Amino acid sequence: MATISEKIFSRACGHRAEAGEIVEAEVDYAMSHDGTSVLAIKAFGEMGSDRVFDPERIVIPFDHIVPANSSVSADLQKMVRDWAVDQGIIHFFEAGEGICHQVFPEEGFALPGTLLVGADSHSCTYGAFGAFGTGVGATDMAEIYSRGRLWFKVPETIGIRVCGRLERRVLAKDLTLMLVGAIGADGATYQALEYVGETVEALSISGRMTLSNMGVEMGAKAAIVPPDGVTDEFLKGRAKGAYHPVHSDPGSYASEMEFDVSDLEPLVAAPSRVDNVRPVPDVAGTEVDQVFIGTCTNGRYEDLMVASEILKGRKVKTRTLVIPASRKVLLSALSTGIIEDLVQAGAMIGPPGCGPCLGAHMGVLAEGEVCLSTANRNFPGRMGRGGLVYLASPATAAATAVEGVITDPREV
Numbered sequence: 464m465a466t467i468s469e470k471i472f473s474r475a476c477g478h479r480a481e482a483g484e485i486v487e488a489e490v491d492y493a494m495s496h497d498g499t500s501v502l503a504i505k506a507f508g509e510m511g512s513d514r515v516f517d518p519e520r521i522v523i524p525f526d527h528i529v530p531a532n533s534s535v536s537a538d539l540q541k542m543v544r545d546w547a548v549d550q551g552i553i554h555f556f557e558a559g560e561g562i563c564h565q566v567f568p569e570e571g572f573a574l575p576g577t578l579l580v581g582a583d584s585h586s587c588t589y590g591a592f593g594a595f596g597t598g599v600g601a602t603d604m605a606e607i608y609s610r611g612r613l614w615f616k617v618p619e620t621i622g623i624r625v626c627g628r629l630e631r632r633v634l635a636k637d638l639t640l641m642l643v644g645a646i647g648a649d650g651a652t653y654q655a656l657e658y659v660g661e662t663v664e665a666l667s668i669s670g671r672m673t674l675s676n677m678g679v680e681m682g683a684k685a686a687i688v689p690p691d692g693v694t695d696e697f698l699k700g701r702a703k704g705a706y707h708p709v710h711s712d713p714g715s716y717a718s719e720m721e722f723d724v725s726d727l728e729p730l731v732a733a734p735s736r737v738d739n740v741r742p743v744p745d746v747a748g749t750e751v752d753q754v755f756i757g758t759c760t761n762g763r764y765e766d767l768m769v770a771s772e773i774l775k776g777r778k779v780k781t782r783t784l785v786i787p788a789s790r791k792v793l794l795s796a797l798s799t800g801i802i803e804d805l806v807q808a809g810a811m812i813g814p815p816g817c818g819p820c821l822g823a824h825m826g827v828l829a830e831g832e833v834c835l836s837t838a839n840r841n842f843p844g845r846m847g848r849g850g851l852v853y854l855a856s857p858a859t860a861a862a863t864a865v866e867g868v869i870t871d872p873r874e875v
């Protein structure tokens with residue numbers, strides 16, 4: 464009897480691995496971005512390493528501060544670029560290609576049954592494809608650069624069963640926020656989450672990615688959706704190689720929880736905790752200074768489409784920033800007229816990347832300003848010193864942009 468996580472670690476370490484065990488496992492693909500590569504490369508050098516274990520299994524997208532916003536970040540990015548060329552890293556994605564967690568799956572690296580490690584906490588997003596995706600620090604990444612292996616404690620799995628149909632304009636983000644609120648910001652520390660049930664099965668890849676993306680906001684090591692036909696359909700023509708899906712055996716979870724979403728309302732995570740989750744009607748009318756639609760949580764085509772359906776033919780009443788998660792998302796949204804509708808409505812469009820999500824640039828808040836964002840974190844200072852962040856779905860974000868105050872998307 465084993466879980467998806469145990470099966471993935473068993474293959475990756477070469478013997479039967481059980482929850483609680485510490486194993487040394489081989490990583491299928493490693494990912495680091497313009498931010499964390501800097502520290503990882505430094506540690507790699509300090510470890511006395513010279514060549515990476517396999518230049519074809521390291522993926523480097525530039526996304527956190529793109530385009531570079533200062534001489535400091537430009538110099539650091541040049542250093543990473545030069546190192547990638549020197550090491551022969553072929554899977555290098557320049558500024559403008561998109562957010563690491565969007566580019567990595569789009570390019571077919573996120574495959575069922577694989578062990579994927581990123582130097583970024585939201586690498587749990589790859590769980591949406593039935594992979595064990597997890598984030599590590601830069602020094603751990605240096606170890607992977609050098610040997611392709613790392614030690615892990617195999618996590619126990621919490622099975623989360625969700626049933627019921629989401630109402631109109633209640634989205635995967637609302638389901639995700641509901642779970643974060645119920646489980647709490649540290650409720651799944653060092654556990655793997657596995658999402659099952661009819662509601663999860665009915666989610667698109669985009670919705671599954673939103674769900675898996677926020678696993679780390681509950682402390683989880685991984686947040687996995689069992690791979691199925693939806694996964695295969697997405698991977699057709701893009702998977703980087705053959706893959707072998709694995710599934711959990713009945714009775715293998717350490718614990719189980721059940722939720723019904725039939726009556727779920729649109730939700731927000733109010734400042735400044737991700738688990739400070741409230742129904743939108745409770746905070747409706749709160750004035751906002753900015754709306755931000757984007758990030759690895761909700762910057763995909765579907766998210767922009769939902770937003771444009773609400774914004775089309777209307778005018779925003781507050782500063783509204785839309786940043787597509789990748790060049791591919793931007794191209795799709797251009798070709799279907801979504802970008803034009805958003806621009807006509809008064810939104811700004813930023814280049815694919817993280818944008819102001821982590822308070823680095825392009826949309827940072829002033830002291831006391833309030834932003835309603837589709838991102839995944841709202842701790843104090845996240846989007847700029849003294850700024851307050853409400854997290855919500857792209858539908859709630861668009862409705863809020865239209866009214867200039869937090870608004871229930873079912874009412875616009």
Ligand SMILES: CC(C)[C@H](C(=O)O)[C@@H](O)C(=O)O
Nearest residue numbers: 498499527582583584585821
């Ligand atoms: C910069 C990076 C290390 C960080 C992370 O690991 O999550 C960022 O992506 C974030 O979302 O805060």
Ligand code: SF4
Nearest residue numbers: 585758759817820821
């Ligand atoms: S979009 Fe935000 S959460 Fe996602 S990787 Fe970038 S900074 Fe981190």
